[in-house]
Amino acid sequence: MSSKASITVLRAREEVERLWRDSKYRSDSIEKADAAVRFVDAPGDRGTEIHVDVQKSAPGGKLGEAVQKVLGTEPLAKVKDDLRRFKQLVETGVIVRSEGVPEGELLERKRGQRAAQPLEPSELNEVGV
Amino acid sequence: MRANVWSGRNQVQVENVSDPKILNDRDAIVKISSTAICGSDLHLYDGYVPKMKRGDILGHEFMGEIVETGKRVSNLQVGDRVVVPFPIACGDCWACKHELYSVCENTNPNSGLAEKFFGHATAGIFGYSHLTGGYAGGQAEYARVPFADVGPIKVEDDLTDEQVLFLSDIFPTGYFGADLCDIRGGEVIAVFGAGAVGQFAIASAVMMGAERVIAIDQYDYRLQMALNKARATDIIDFAKDPDIVEQLKELTGGRGPDAVIDAVGMEAAHGHGAIHAIDRAKQATRSESDRPHALRDAILACRPGGIVSVIGVYGGLMDKFPSGAFMNKGLQLRAGQCHVQKYLKPLYDHIKNGDIDPSFVVTHRLELGMAPDGFETFKHKQDECVKVVLKP
């Protein structure tokens, strides 16, 4: 069971490191997971690689991991979600939302997504719009 | 508003749903004036694409008038008439910066899901299952367009909807298919599939200076359209003779076409002999998602050292891919969902100059409420149907 995740952001390393510490971009789950985070220059014009290693294994060993996978609370998957959010915010300035996934990419939303149709006005508040 | 939603296999329904709202600063809302049914919608309709939910609004080819814009959309004003490209692209990631818009790294909020199927996520697409993000589609009265500052092209000339609507998908897709063939003038190009995308692939190859363009299909009326309208030079009707590879050899003096475009994809209709029955049975039991007949024949027919360009949509895995033929004949296999945004301006200019009138493919224009019958007519090739445009 891999404990590592990585993503590449199209910005220079100094800027990525600075934004990573900024409260607007900070990732909750990666902080909580007490993970090792490294920033590496990507080759050529590709920007900066962010490598996260969630060293601690899940409580409960292999069974605990499986249960977490089903419940959608797997720490590494949440880390990946947060990495993608960080990349979207830094590169595009917005969290990418769809009608099926209006909160943006969330592990908890992998199952039981709403249908791909516009939200009711009441739902807009719930998803932070 | 009314919208055409997926409601199960072989079933769509026009229902009342909420009007779309701005969710992001870079969104715009479009009031749709024309939209269309695409051949790739049929894969959703036939139940071959996973992660569809009852109630998903379909449709990825649409155009209309801007009625609202997010705070950061400055290039578009309310009242602008626009055509919206089907891949949703952010314009800011490495892929977008290299004009690879259909594999934008940021626009699929279900990328974890997509990664399981493809290894990586690709761009979000309007109305094309939760695998491509779960975006509401454009077979409706209104649609929310994310990243409106990157995608849509303004139509400021005196052109009808049907002349420009297909900039959203099928004209650039056909053009992309021909572009991948590296046509410099004088080539023989074979196009598998004379549906609407095939028609544009043929027309594009003609525009690029191919000397002979061979249209391949089993429906005579589509082959006639290819000859009369898209300027195909030859046709192969495989309903009359199923051995396409042999007929292509004959038409090319034994050489094979210089490049072959697969505008058919995963629901390839033909195939003769026992291998066809096996493929159909496997697809029915969902143990093989993609029927390989068109791609197989394309690889076998292409001349050694040639190019096979794949723009027909495939979704999963296929069996009996002719890897030996592919490798030993030194073929190039090029593919992709079209990077529409890259082609919008040059193709718009061709339309404006009168080099092509894309409305030639429209055989059916129906009111949005007729979408279910439209889908059935299109799927079963009834009434000489090639392309259905829906008017909300």
Added chain:
Amino acid sequence: MPFPPRPIDSTLHGVTDYCAGGTLLTIFPRLASIEGTESARQIRTAGAIHGGYSAITDYPLGIVKLIPFKAHLALDAVGALALAVTPFASGQWKKGAKHWVPHVALCLFELSALLMTDPTGAGDFHGDIEAVRAANMEDPHRKIYDGAPAVRPAVAV
């Protein structure tokens, strides 16, 4: 999916037809330990007949498309019931369970497969073509056959 759910389309039904027909004809009697009895002969005959009329059914896996799919389904039902009744009609059921249980089991299997089969055939056309023709604001035939070509050659070289 409308109730009762019918996920078996005509192609999948064809797959089970040939597999079942083939199995009944060959190894089923041995697997059910009734090899050599009249039951074995009856079941083999049923398998052969089933495979036979499947091959002449008008559906995607039919070889000669002669009899309509709905007629095929009717034959399936009648054949299944006939197979179930055979041991009782001939009196062999008195010889013990294995002289009638396989027949009844096969009948139940066939009937449940029928209940889950979509009788409209591999996505039969269920649109209203007259409504489409009346509502169409375009003339398909004219679009295909009339008028000049829609593209100029060699303008994007």
